[in-house]
Structure formats: C-alpha cells, structure tokens
Amino acid sequence: MAAEGASQLGSVAALLGAAVVAIPLFKRLGLGSVLGYLAAGLAIGPFGLGLFHDPQAIIHVAEFGVVMFLFVIGLEMKPSHLWSLRHQIFGLGSMQVILAAFILTLVGMAFGFAWQIAFVGAAGFVLTSTAIVMQVLGERNELNSPSGQRMVSILLFEDLLIVPLLAIVAFLAPADPSHVAGDTSVLKQLGLALLSLAALVIAGLYLLNPLFRILAKTKAREVMTAAALLVVLGAALLMEMGGLSMAMGAFVAGVLLSESSFRHQLEADIEPFRGLLLGLFFLGVGMALDLNVVAANYKLILSGVIALMTAKAVVIYVVARIAKSNHADALNRAVMMAQGGEFAFVLFSAAASQGVITATINANMTAVVVLSMAITPVMIMLHQRFAKAAQASMDGVDNLEAGDKKLKGNVLIIGFGRVGQIASQAPIAYGADISIIDSNPDVVRGAAKYGFKVYYGDGSREDVLHAAGAYQAKCVLVCINDSEATTRIVENIKHHCPTVKVIVRANDREHALHLVQADADFVIRETFEAAMLMGNETIKQLGADELQAEDICDQVRKADHERFALELSGNEFAGRDLLLKNTQ
Missing domain, CATH: 3.40.50.720 (NAD(P)-binding Rossmann-like Domain)
Incomplete structure (x- = not known):
C-alpha cells in the first residue's frame, strides 16, 4: 500500500516537475505555454522517459480543465450578449463546419480511403481544439475582442455538433442483425439530450442562486469552492448523461450564472483548478503521440497533417473573407483554428468501436490530430513574427494627413x-x-x-x-x-x-x-x-x-x-x- 502511494505521489511530482521546467523555458524562447506542455508530455510519456504508460487516462481526467475553461467563459457572457452572437454561432459556425467537412472529406478520398472513412476523419478534424484556441486567446487578452468573439462563437457551434456527428457515425456502422429500431434509438438519444439541457436550464434559473445565498451565509470559503466545483462537474455530468458535450454543459451553467452576484467569487474559486487541469490536458496530449505509429506510417501521417491543415486553413480563410473579415483577421483565424481538436478522439473511438474504421486507421487519425495540435503553437508563433501588422479600417475617419485642412485650436x-x-x-x-x-x-x-x-x-x-x-x-x-x-x-x-x-x-x-x-x-x-x-x-x-x-x-x-x-x-x-x- 505504501509503495503504491509512493508511486502515485511520484507520478504527480513528475507531472508538476515537467510543467515547472518546460513552461518557463518555452515561454522564454517565445514558443508559448501550450507547446511547452506538449513537449513536456512527450518527454515523460511512453515514448520519452516512460514515466507514464496510459496517457488516455490522464487526458480523460484533464478534460475537466477544458470544461472549467468553458464555465469561466460562460460567466463572462450574459444571455443578452450570447443572443447577440447568435448569427455568428449558427451562421458563421455552420458555414465553416459544413464547407470544411465537405472539402476535408474530399481530401481523405484523395488519399484512397472510402468515403465513410474519409468523412469520419474529416468530421474529427473539423472540430477545432477548444483548449488550444481558448488558451492562446486568453494569453493574448483577445477573448472579448471582435475577432476573439467570432472564434468563440465557432467553437460553441462545433461543441453542439458532438451528438449529431456521433449519430451519423452510428448510421455509418455496418448493419448489426441484433440491433433494431435504429431510428427509435436516435430519437430517444435526441430526446434525452433535450431533457438534460432543459433540466440544466431550470436548475440554473431557479436553484443555483438560492443555493449560493444559503452557502454564503455560512462564511465558509471552502464550502463555496466545493459548491463551485459541484456546479461545474454536475453540469458536465448532466450533459454527458444526455449524450452532449461536457464542455457545453459547463458553458451553459456559466451563462446562467453570468448575472449572479456570486459570479466573481465563482470565477476566483474555479480559476486555479482550471489552469492546472488545462495544463494537465496538454501534457496528456503530448504523451498520447504514439511515435511507433508515426514511424511506421510517417509518410501517410505527415502528408495527412499537411493536407488537412492546409485545406482547413484555406476554408477558414475563405469563410472569414465571405463574412467580411479583413485579410489579417481571416489569416489569424485560419492559423489558430487549422488543427484538429480533442473531441476528435471521442469521435474516432466511437467509430472504431462500431466498426466504421479499423484500429490502425484510428491510431493513424489520432496521430494526425495530435501532431496538428502540436504544430499549431509553432504556426501561431511564426505567424506573429512574420505576418504584416493588420491595417486598420479607415472608414468614417477624417484623416488629417490626407487633406489640406489645418486645425486652429488654442x-x-x-x-x-x-x-x-x-x-x-x-x-x-x-x-x-x-x-x-x-x-x-x-x-x-x-x-x-x-x-x-x-x-x-x-x-x-x-x-x-x-x-x-x-x-x-x-x-x-x-x-x-x-x-x-x-x-x-x-x-x-x-x-x-x-x-x-x-x-x-x-x-x-x-x-x-x-x-x-x-x-x-x-x-x-x-x-x-x-x-x-x-x-x-x-x-x-x-x-x-x-x-x-x-x-x-x-x-x-x-x-x-x-x-x-x-x-x-x-x-x-x-x-x-x-x-x-x-x-x-
């Protein structure tokens, strides 16, 4: 028992030590914290020092960092503000996702895969990494900027797609004689999702504020912290039971509490856990990069990463320009959102378990997504260093330099x-x-x-x-x-x-x-x-x-x-x- 406890304590110390060493070093080199976490995870993972052998278990726990991040974002978005973003969420988001899914499916078919397999790979790659984009926007203080809000809107729409995409994967699965009434099953799943969302909204509107008022009277700080964690994890669990994204549940809970007088206290209580777990998530992603798979299929994987990231970036840029964003804004969005995301792992696992893709294809697709996530911080750094500064719009501006006018104030x-x-x-x-x-x-x-x-x-x-x-x-x-x-x-x-x-x-x-x-x-x-x-x-x-x-x-x-x-x-x-x- 003592040896087992010491082993677990050593694992925790290894995780913290890797982060403490890597993050300041990578920040000093101008490479950003995300790439530091990924490199640290690779160093201590199965293909580095071998201190950890089950990165998926760490990723599963650390996903709560993404969940808490979405809760904090929700706290900053009042319902009225969220309503004002509805056109960006459903209009801009749907345009980008549909066009990207179509183009990336064609890319997969060009690699010789059947359209079903190509679609699964494309659907997983379309789902941008919420963790990476949110982390970068937070470090730049751009979450509340117009361009940042557009990216957040698209990420929210992508989170809504988890259930429909899982349902499509179920339809693509080979016929199983023992499985009947598939339409009924899908309708049942949809009803359960709507019921979970309704329960969360009702609890947020009528139960959470009275609960926090009662707890605040106890003047016990640790109880308020426990309640904040309970709200986040409870909302995530409720959404997961309904087949929806845990991150979406936390975001909805945050929005429902955005006008609460306890909003700032909740944010302060959640922040330390959010930062640690989000860092742990990136460490897990770094560990999950299977170098054996990459070595065995390096031509396919590297060419897949380049083709999918390039195609997705082009689609994002075109959609942004159609939506009247300027060149610099569109290019920035394309660079930041060109990678696959953490929800791709869920989608690929579901497709593999239902026989839509093989275990080998699942490993290859997972490697492609992980590599795209690892490359993104480097691409962002290069873009910041070499891209021309955005030219601000001069519409409606009276330019003193352009005319002969002369000001005469004292x-x-x-x-x-x-x-x-x-x-x-x-x-x-x-x-x-x-x-x-x-x-x-x-x-x-x-x-x-x-x-x-x-x-x-x-x-x-x-x-x-x-x-x-x-x-x-x-x-x-x-x-x-x-x-x-x-x-x-x-x-x-x-x-x-x-x-x-x-x-x-x-x-x-x-x-x-x-x-x-x-x-x-x-x-x-x-x-x-x-x-x-x-x-x-x-x-x-x-x-x-x-x-x-x-x-x-x-x-x-x-x-x-x-x-x-x-x-x-x-x-x-x-x-x-x-x-x-x-x-x-």
Whole structure:
C-alpha cells in the first residue's frame, strides 16, 4: 500500500516537475505555454522517459480543465450578449463546419480511403481544439475582442455538433442483425439530450442562486469552492448523461450564472483548478503521440497533417473573407483554428468501436490530430513574427494627413485614450478651443459617438504636428502611451516653437527625466498623483488630521523633487526649479 502511494505521489511530482521546467523555458524562447506542455508530455510519456504508460487516462481526467475553461467563459457572457452572437454561432459556425467537412472529406478520398472513412476523419478534424484556441486567446487578452468573439462563437457551434456527428457515425456502422429500431434509438438519444439541457436550464434559473445565498451565509470559503466545483462537474455530468458535450454543459451553467452576484467569487474559486487541469490536458496530449505509429506510417501521417491543415486553413480563410473579415483577421483565424481538436478522439473511438474504421486507421487519425495540435503553437508563433501588422479600417475617419485642412485650436490634445479624455474636460469647461488627434482609427470613430471631433494623425510626425496647429497653439497636451513617440513630439514642438507650453504624460520616472531634458514645460507622471492620494488617505485612516496629512505629503513631494534633481545630473539643470515643481 505504501509503495503504491509512493508511486502515485511520484507520478504527480513528475507531472508538476515537467510543467515547472518546460513552461518557463518555452515561454522564454517565445514558443508559448501550450507547446511547452506538449513537449513536456512527450518527454515523460511512453515514448520519452516512460514515466507514464496510459496517457488516455490522464487526458480523460484533464478534460475537466477544458470544461472549467468553458464555465469561466460562460460567466463572462450574459444571455443578452450570447443572443447577440447568435448569427455568428449558427451562421458563421455552420458555414465553416459544413464547407470544411465537405472539402476535408474530399481530401481523405484523395488519399484512397472510402468515403465513410474519409468523412469520419474529416468530421474529427473539423472540430477545432477548444483548449488550444481558448488558451492562446486568453494569453493574448483577445477573448472579448471582435475577432476573439467570432472564434468563440465557432467553437460553441462545433461543441453542439458532438451528438449529431456521433449519430451519423452510428448510421455509418455496418448493419448489426441484433440491433433494431435504429431510428427509435436516435430519437430517444435526441430526446434525452433535450431533457438534460432543459433540466440544466431550470436548475440554473431557479436553484443555483438560492443555493449560493444559503452557502454564503455560512462564511465558509471552502464550502463555496466545493459548491463551485459541484456546479461545474454536475453540469458536465448532466450533459454527458444526455449524450452532449461536457464542455457545453459547463458553458451553459456559466451563462446562467453570468448575472449572479456570486459570479466573481465563482470565477476566483474555479480559476486555479482550471489552469492546472488545462495544463494537465496538454501534457496528456503530448504523451498520447504514439511515435511507433508515426514511424511506421510517417509518410501517410505527415502528408495527412499537411493536407488537412492546409485545406482547413484555406476554408477558414475563405469563410472569414465571405463574412467580411479583413485579410489579417481571416489569416489569424485560419492559423489558430487549422488543427484538429480533442473531441476528435471521442469521435474516432466511437467509430472504431462500431466498426466504421479499423484500429490502425484510428491510431493513424489520432496521430494526425495530435501532431496538428502540436504544430499549431509553432504556426501561431511564426505567424506573429512574420505576418504584416493588420491595417486598420479607415472608414468614417477624417484623416488629417490626407487633406489640406489645418486645425486652429488654442489647445491641441495628442492622444485621446483614457488620459486624453479626462485631461480634455477642464479645458473644455473653461471654454478653450480644442483640437484633438489620435493615431487609432477605432478611437477616432468611438469618440464621434460622444460628440468629439477627433482627427486621425500620427503626432510624432512633423508634418502632422504642423497640420494639427501645434506650433500656433498656446498649449499642447501629449497623452499617448508610447514613450519614444512622446519624447519625439516634445522635441519637435520645442524645436520649432519654444514658446508653446507642452504638458506631457510620462510613463515612469525614467521617461520623465527624458522629457525634462527635451524641454517639456510640465511633466506629469501618470501614477504619481494617484499614489500620493492613496498615501494621503492611508495616513488619515491611521489618525492623522488634514493638516498633518498635507504636511507629510509635502515632505514626500519635496524629497521626490530633490531625488529627481539629483538624477538630472546637477548643475546643467540647476536653474530649472520651476520645472521640477511641476514634475509630478
């Protein structure tokens, strides 16, 4: 018993150790965490160090990482938002899946397989890896971007296809004299799926919130965590009993709780388990790559990977362009979604058990999918490195660079993000004549909705500054986030018109030093005032009165100014006390 426990503990330590070593290394090399997990799994699996011999068992457990990921995504999607995506889910999703399945079936037939076998392989490969795409979108913070939402919509539609595809596989199975009333069986399965979904929706609407209110009153954190896990696993189990995707069940549960007051607590409780299990899933996929099968059929498998990924990528790109996505968005989606997915393993196993495909074909198809999943992070990395940056749409944008217009406001604001928008309020209230430029077309269009006239233009260019009226304005506010461009703007303005007052945002202390050396009149460090206010409130809460707090903060400011003066290297800037007083 003790030896068995030690063996299990050693296995857990091996999994954690492989992840701890591989992930930082691969991230440092710019290869991403997904490829790190896959490589670590291959290293400790049956064809590496041989520490594990049953990767499918690990994958089966680790699939709950994908399930929990979908639950967290569901928490972020309110029903109204999900309803707004219905055209993308069913329109864009169905177009991509149907066209890809048809083309990939033809690819399989071109390899010499019967159409039934080619269709099973195509159906499995059409189902994109939710785990990989979601992980990459999460790392890029693109889950809520328009392009990210389109990919999520397609993945949701693909999750809905599990039951229909399994039913089609059952129809393709060789006739079994002992099996009768097949139509009745399919109808029964469909009814059970609908019943499971209805039960989940009813429980989500009427039971979950009261349950969490009762548990919250106990003030036992571990009970809330257990309840969060129970909801996820219960929803997954209910959907699996109905023959549906476990991930879909978790997603529906998340959507039903998206407007709950417990949403943030649930997300915080689930997050650690989600991350660990999702990493374990990728480790399992790496272990599942059967190198013996690849070696024995390497020509078929490698050519299959190239042909299927290329064909699927082309279909995704074409569908995206038909749906009016720009070239960069369509290409990005094609690269990210060109692989097969984890649900292909389920489909291939079902087809093999029902005699639609042989065990050898099942092993070959599984190897093709695993290799496609392993290649995807590399393809994404290469795409990010070599693809041209997306050209933003200029529709509805008044381009200052393109015309002869000349702005004549007495205050010019360069950059209209969160800082520029707030900084503009006081001059507007004072009655100043404001001119605004920004280099982001989305910002230009977004500002127009709120009544601001913002012109498109790159403020770091001399000709744009001239057209924007920078050299005739009384004040120029530089509110952009690019440190080098900010310094270049200050240098240009002060070179051509030293009398213009330049009020500029500094990203940090070092940037503030460069701006002072560039002759900026007022340098505002973006975090300094907020930090001073926090410190002021803290000492008030500790018992200081208003005068004491003000005196202490003045001492802090004075000490900061003295340090700043020393950093400016003494005598050369010794006469600039007024400037230093305004360097916050």
